[in-house]
Amino acid sequence: MDRWQLALDSLWPLVRAALIGTIPLTLISFILGLIVAVLIALAKLSKIRALRLFGSFYVSLIRGTPLLVQIFIIFYVFPFIGIRMDAWTCGIIALTVNVGGYAAETIRGAILAVPKGQWEASATINLDYVTTLRRIILPQAFKIAVPPLSNTFISLVKDSSLVSTIGVLELLRQAQVIATPTYDFLTLYIEAALIYWAICIVLSFAQKRLENYFDNKATV
Amino acid sequence: MSLLSVRGIHKTFGKNQVIRGIDLDIEPGTVTVIIGPSGCGKTTLLRSLNGLESPEKGVVSIDSVQVNYAEKPTAADVSLLRSKTGFVFQAHHLFPHRTVLQNVTEGLIYGPSLKRPASEANALGQSLLDQVGLGDKAKAYPSDLSGGQQQRVGIARALALQPKLLLFDEPTSALDPEIVGDVLQLMRKLAREGWTMAVVTHEIQFAKQVANNVVFVDQGVIVEQGTPQEVLANPRHPRTREFLRRVLDPLADDAEYAEEVAS
Ligand SMILES: Nc1ncnc2c1ncn2[C@@H]1O[C@H](COP(=O)(O)OP(=O)(O)OP(=O)(O)O)[C@@H](O)[C@H]1O
Numbered sequence: 422m423d424r425w426q427l428a429l430d431s432l433w434p435l436v437r438a439a440l441i442g443t444i445p446l447t448l449i450s451f452i453l454g455l456i457v458a459v460l461i462a463l464a465k466l467s468k469i470r471a472l473r474l475f476g477s478f479y480v481s482l483i484r485g486t487p488l489l490v491q492i493f494i495i496f497y498v499f500p501f502i503g504i505r506m507d508a509w510t511c512g513i514i515a516l517t518v519n520v521g522g523y524a525a526e527t528i529r530g531a532i533l534a535v536p537k538g539q540w541e542a543s544a545t546i547n548l549d550y551v552t553t554l555r556r557i558i559l560p561q562a563f564k565i566a567v568p569p570l571s572n573t574f575i576s577l578v579k580d581s582s583l584v585s586t587i588g589v590l591e592l593l594r595q596a597q598v599i600a601t602p603t604y605d606f607l608t609l610y611i612e613a614a615l616i617y618w619a620i621c622i623v624l625s626f627a628q629k630r631l632e633n634y635f636d637n638k639a640t641v
Numbered sequence: 642m643s644l645l646s647v648r649g650i651h652k653t654f655g656k657n658q659v660i661r662g663i664d665l666d667i668e669p670g671t672v673t674v675i676i677g678p679s680g681c682g683k684t685t686l687l688r689s690l691n692g693l694e695s696p697e698k699g700v701v702s703i704d705s706v707q708v709n710y711a712e713k714p715t716a717a718d719v720s721l722l723r724s725k726t727g728f729v730f731q732a733h734h735l736f737p738h739r740t741v742l743q744n745v746t747e748g749l750i751y752g753p754s755l756k757r758p759a760s761e762a763n764a765l766g767q768s769l770l771d772q773v774g775l776g777d778k779a780k781a782y783p784s785d786l787s788g789g790q791q792q793r794v795g796i797a798r799a800l801a802l803q804p805k806l807l808l809f810d811e812p813t814s815a816l817d818p819e820i821v822g823d824v825l826q827l828m829r830k831l832a833r834e835g836w837t838m839a840v841v842t843h844e845i846q847f848a849k850q851v852a853n854n855v856v857f858v859d860q861g862v863i864v865e866q867g868t869p870q871e872v873l874a875n876p877r878h879p880r881t882r883e884f885l886r887r888v889l890d891p892l893a894d895d896a897e898y899a900e901e902v903a904s
């Protein structure tokens with residue numbers, strides 16, 4: 422079969438795999454990962470030594486092991502302890518756990534970058550710890566963290582291709598599935614690469630818009 | 642009975658004994674001005690009154706609340722103390738991501754002890770902004786305001802929780818000289834309205850006009866206190882005299898210059 426014809430025929434299935442696989446996978450694990458990251462960052466900033474140790478342990482473990490290995494471990498550990506979990510869920514859990522470790526350091530730095538006076542002013546109007554974080558500190562910390570977190574997000578789009586190895590049907594997996602009967606892996610992989618690239622170009626553009634938006638909004 | 646009573650405050654930073662046994666009483670409806678050289682512990686003393694600083698020893702009672710720092714007060718105890726005080730910082734520390742009105746109402750709406758419905762809080766917040774002369778700035782962000790306006794929002798924020806005692810830490814020191822007056826006039830107005838205030842400041846003129854009690858602190862202790870007439874016009878202690886001389890005439894002891902003029 423003609424290369425170009427194959428590329429054309431597989432375009433929609435690949436885009437579809439990006440739309441129902443790659444993009445939701447990335448979005449869901451990023452949002453869940455941010456929640457993990459905030460909790461780990463707070464643990465590392467805690468007054469309680471055990472929490473600080475746990476936070477450091479978590480970050481060190483996640484950053485010190487390959488994502489691919491983390492994905493395999495999570496995929497095999499659930500059956501091992503007797504829990505049935507589909508590949509999709511395993512993929513999301515693995516990516517969440519991973520993003521949580523990386524974004525935790527970003528968020529910890531951003532929380533520390535919020536001036537101490539903001540904590541003190543909150544204390545004088547008698548806000549408690551959780552309210553101070555939620556209303557005063559985290560909104561300012563997120564603003565500081567937007568540029569590095571956008572980079573984390575863009576990396577995650579590409580890293581999500583690794584869950585193809587456990588059979589999650591996303592962009593790369595779809596390319597493999599189409600290529601296998603035709604043996605034309607080159608065409609399909611190039612096509613998949615171009616689609617990843619297109620998604621990242623759009624995201625970089627959105628990142629700039631977002632940063633400008635935050636720059637224009639009331640600053641410190 | 643005193644509104645505020647402080648007994649035996651001691652605070653050390655590392656090896657640096659910053660507050661070395663301070664007792665202080667403040668009567669309801671009075672203004673106490675705290676003066677003293679840089680680094681003598683004024684800020685530390687003021688922050689100890691609402692638990693922003695935790696002294697090793699000492700008892701602070703405001704209204705019906707008592708905190709004994711020697712017995713490691715709980716967060717709830719400190720929170721009670723804070724509910725009796727409002728604090729105005731030198732560098733205002735407004736919340737940059739909230740509007741002026743939200744800065745004032747934040748504690749009313751989200752302070753766990755007295756959650757108010759938003760409509761009630763907004764009405765109160767707006768009336769406080771009117772009171773500090775910023776009624777038309779409710780929707781602005783702090784960064785849109787001048788330094789003097791920002792500080793007046795800081796004061797409105799402190800008033801919002803209707804504290805028994807207002808604490809001011811050098812509220813005008815970071816301001817351009819020509820707008821210092823705005824803030825001092827507002828504070829004088831508050832004093833006339835009967836607010837009880839403790840003010841750390843270098844504005845001797847304000848102390849003369851507004852203070853009921855002037856407290857001179859040096860090296861972590863109260864050296865002397867009394868009416869402005871007593872402490873500012875007829876200081877008994879040499880250290881007070883020396884301090885006032887330097888504050889009132891900062892160019893006074895410049896030996897080199899004196900020689901130049903003489904020759
Ligand atoms: N958090 C801190 N850690 C260590 N030392 C501190 C801390 N806060 C204050 N100090 C020290 O305590 C002393 C008293 O400080 P404080 O801020 O109370 O003085 P002050 O009278 O308010 O001075 P100023 O007029 O300059 O504001 C200073 O020597 C200061 O360096």
Ligand SMILES: [Mg+2]
Nearest residue numbers: 683684685811
């Ligand atoms: Mg000070």
